Amino acid sequence: MTTATLETRKTRTALLAFGGALAMLGLGYAAVPLYELFCQVTGFGGTTQRASESEAATAERLGAAAGGRTISIRFDGSTARDVPWSFRPEQSTDTVTIGQRDMAIYLATNNSDQPITGTATFNVEPEQAGAYFNKIQCFCFTEQTLQPGEQVRMPVLYFVDPKALDDPNMDGVEQITLSYTFHRAIESAD
Incomplete structure (x- = not known):
């Protein structure tokens, strides 16, 4: 494996990890309104x-x-x-x-x-x-x-x-x- 290929894989892994962290943060902020909407629609709780x-x-x-x-x-x-x-x-x-x-x-x-x-x-x-x-x-x-x-x-x-x-x-x-x-x-x- 060449150094360029290894660097590309590391960069891709870092970007995927950063994207995953952003997605989790976004889901954290959306959880309360989504839960309230779910409860209103279904009568849950x-x-x-x-x-x-x-x-x-x-x-x-x-x-x-x-x-x-x-x-x-x-x-x-x-x-x-x-x-x-x-x-x-x-x-x-x-x-x-x-x-x-x-x-x-x-x-x-x-x-x-x-x-x-x-x-x-x-x-x-x-x-x-x-x-x-x-x-x-x-x-x-x-x-x-x-x-x-x-x-x-x-x-x-x-x-x-x-x-x-x-x-x-x-x-x-x-x-x-x-x-x-x-x-x-x-x-x-x-």
């Missing part, structure tokens, strides 16, 4: 779905055709330690007809003497129900700012997709829990 009014209307038609079956929804609300709010559902459970739109109301009160901006994270249990729990409107889609002592009612308009009735993984599921936790928004975390 209890991630709920977003639906439009037209999708809700279609679900209502399918739900009516499914015989008006019902399911219990349990609502849960909490705050992170650095959020001085009281946050809870107005009603802890509701029985809804699968496919029909329904509304849950959460109550939030800022117990501090300063404005606080928060953002809500959410989850659905059991995890397999996340693919079928659809939110049309939700306070969790945007940040919420509460003035000192302010109390607000925060609605969630949702439905359970009738396709859940055809999923064997949903057999035996009698109750779905919708859980929210408010965290302080990044720009107000001083």
Whole structure:
């Protein structure tokens, strides 16, 4: 093997190693958004779905055709330690007809003497129900700012997709829990 051939192989190996390192770095930065996208599309980990009014209307038609079956929804609300709010559902459970739109109301009160901006994270249990729990409107889609002592009612308009009735993984599921936790928004975390 000549010196020129050996140098060419070393250069090629170094370039391949550098390219591999760049690809791994790029995948590291893309991992979080790709995982979030995966969870939103599949409902993995209890991630709920977003639906439009037209999708809700279609679900209502399918739900009516499914015989008006019902399911219990349990609502849960909490705050992170650095959020001085009281946050809870107005009603802890509701029985809804699968496919029909329904509304849950959460109550939030800022117990501090300063404005606080928060953002809500959410989850659905059991995890397999996340693919079928659809939110049309939700306070969790945007940040919420509460003035000192302010109390607000925060609605969630949702439905359970009738396709859940055809999923064997949903057999035996009698109750779905919708859980929210408010965290302080990044720009107000001083």
